[in-house]
Amino acid sequence: MNRRVLFMLAGAVSAVLPAIAFAETQLTVYTAIEAVDLDRYKATFEKAHPDIKINWVRDSTGVMTAKLLAEKDNPQADVVWGLAATSLLLLKAEGMLEPYQPKGVEDLDKKFVDNDTPPGWVGMDAYVAALCYNTVEGERLGLKAPTSWEDLTKPEYKGHIVMPNPASSGTGFLNVSGWMQLWGEEKAWAYMDKLHENISAYTHSGSKPCKMAGAGEAVIGVSFEFPGAKAKSAGAPIDIIFPSEGSGWEAEATAIIAGTPNLEAAETLVDWSITKEANEMYNVGYAVVAYPGVAKAVEHLPSDISSKMIDNDFEWAANSRTAILKEWQKRYDAKSEPKS
């Protein structure tokens, strides 16, 4: 009799125990991380914190940002992990982010941390503007590979360059804001006036110009380094070129959505997202990561990309965005407009 009760008790306890030990918190995490990486990120984090489960909501940067803003009055996400810093600044300006000073944030490269205290977002990695140059088509047309932004305005490239539209692509905007920060607004507009003459199309997505160059649809794609390396691995005859003047860049970053009911778990995730271990994980795809000294060279990309990155002022970019886009659309958006 006693034994049976004990046995039952033991059974009950062993059934309940894991449930207590792993009282898991579910975090709804919005992200724009590439689909290929999602499972790996989730697995690595959940191994370090078995009590927290991640539910991904993934979409492209533009859709994710629009979704978050549309849900402004009724946020559905707990954490945003892996969204462009400028997008997070938009959310911050709406008061949607919970400022948080993650453990170990002082180890990170300063340019990857929001400059408020406590920071609104903390960075993971960077994507850096680059050119994808199709060597086969270039040779066929007798063109030389460009080495600088200035080169792109040479008349010989007329009609051979594809660039993302800053009004619909974050990569497009980081280029424009990059040129403005490099040269000042006036010179940047003069440059774009000349560049516009050579552009055959403005695409809606930032990685598409590189893929178009890879497929020979264009000779030069203004894009960023990541799709370039990917296309090259897939067999595209392209060179990835970092213009000599320096490149605009964007950070992928992490932030907590204000009012989350799972604040503690969210903080745990953000703490972990800036650890050395997490940065090593980012480095599998990204050549530049926020934790200094972690980054190893990625296949097809040079090891010194971080030296090409300009001194980027995210805050300036975010606050000037509306005005810049308005002017950009006025100048260039009606490219196909019949000239009469």
Next chain:
Amino acid sequence: MNFALEASHLPLTGKRLRQEASRDDLVKLGFMAVIGLYLIVALAAPLFVMLSKSLSTYRFELAAFEFQVSDETGANWGPVVSAAELNRELGAVADTELSTNSDGRLAATKFFPEFKFRSPVHYRIRGTTDDAAFLVGSTREKGTAWREYDSGTFRRVVLRPASSLGFENFRTYFSTPALAQSIHNSVLMAAISTVVTISIAFALAYGLTRSCMPLKGLFRGILTIPILVPSLLPGIALVYLFGNQGVFKDWLMGYSIYGPIGIVIGSVFFTLPHAFLIILTALSIADARHYEAAASLKASKWRTFTTVTVPGARYGIVSAAFVVFTLVITDFGLPKVIGGQYGMLAVDIYKQVIGQQNFEMGAVVSVILLVPAVLAFAVDRRMQRRQVALLSARAVPYVPKRNARMDTLCFAFAGLVSLFILGMIAMCQIAAIVKFWPYDLALTAKNFAFDLMDGGGWAAYANSIRLALLTALFGSVVVFAGAYMVEKADGFRFGRSIFHFLAMMPMAVPGMVLGLAYIFFFNNPANPLHPIYGTMTILVVCTVTHFYTVAHLTALTALKQMDPEFESVAASLKQPFHRLFFRVTVPVCLPAILDIAIYLFVNAMTTVSAVVFLYATGTKLASVAVLNMDDAGDIAPAAAMGMMIFYTNIAAKLIHALIARGLLARTQAWR
């Protein structure tokens, strides 16, 4: 009314005579209310919310901000001045620059021309209302308390706009050349595509009905293929055929496929079946007696054609023209893939909302896009009403006679068009299995590894099938029940006509507009229906609503063929209407119900524009995956996913044919 009976001098006792609503009628009324409510919640209310969104404007209210500036010591403060006063003095910001979008920002330093970064001067700012908001860097501050900043920080202060109602967004829209240009472009593209498509469709339908060309059945099948693929697919095929690395690039003689040329070719491809089927129906109901009369009057072939054939099909042609026009002007997938820099309204909505998070401007473009679509729809309705029955009981079906030259010509033309359609599909199939076009033409299956692509993996494909099945099932029930109420319920004339109007509306509403309206309506936390946001339910509701009209008309046509005597007989036999409904109406209309189901299935598989704003991670769709993969430049996988949709639809069509044959054998023996 019988006055004699009601005359007051007669001692009238008992109940007044009046037709009593039977229990059946009450049940019918209840049904109609439920389905009417569905249409209001799923269509009218979201559209209304969107309209009000387009009128929500943003403006910097300068009077709502006050400043105070210290002297060089930073201790003594000057007078309090509002931004409005400063601007009146300085003229720093023009009035037109004050209206902005929801993300507008205005630097506070604009009002201080003497402002110096790193000076010892301090600045204070406050709002005069509780809602006045400004940013310091990107941190939001709000309210009427004074806040003090040194000059280095004050440089980072930007004002935020306040929202109000007005037509400002429309003014901005029409004063932005690139945006206003889109109206012109969209109308032009739709007009050209309509003319081309209708000409081709008419020639084809003519060949099929008026000649003795061989292989008519086969051509009929091939000509309807484009319905089975998303409108993005012809865009992708055109890139491979005529793009810069295209197989037939030289055919374009230096012109680019990215732009008007691509849009027109692609539009003709995907609208052809719609026009073809409508005109074919119109031409099929020819009365041979007219032709005999023409022949006996010795009218020339051409004269017969212009006086008998064309007028007979006139309404079909007009109707088809409006369908094509509406389809082209509201389509979003094709111009996005192949449109290049050629601005179109539907793509502008996407660019405003996804690219710039400017929801208000997206709503403005939507409202503008509604105008031509509603106009086309209204004109078409008017024309339809004037349609008189051509096929009287005494009509004699027309049987074409052999004519070698004519038959060969028709056959050659149909063959050419079929080749074009099959060529486009074949190109996509090739693109889907080639390793790296055009540099490595080895065959591969890796483009079908959707799980490794951004935009949605195999799960998206499974979701699409789920959506299509649910839409077909739920949609057939709702649509047929609704049509039954409109057609067979007696009484409630007013309610029925409102209901009919609501049912006709979705035809004029572009999918993209409907999708955007759904975000505004259902993602409002105050909406009790909010929980369906981000679920499969909202996708089903949206898809059923989006394709409601054609399904409704199909059901209505089938029901009209049923003699109303059935109802009278059932009523006199004191049979409840549901018994009649399930025992007679449904079995008799089964072919039509099956047609509605397959129509909804196929369209749910290919729809992009309505659902592009509404899917969530768990409910990604194959058609959206095609869009996203193409967007990311992964064109081959996009083609592969597009072909999966195509094959699924072919399979669905075959299953539909089998079920139809099996069921019809059992239920349609009476025919």
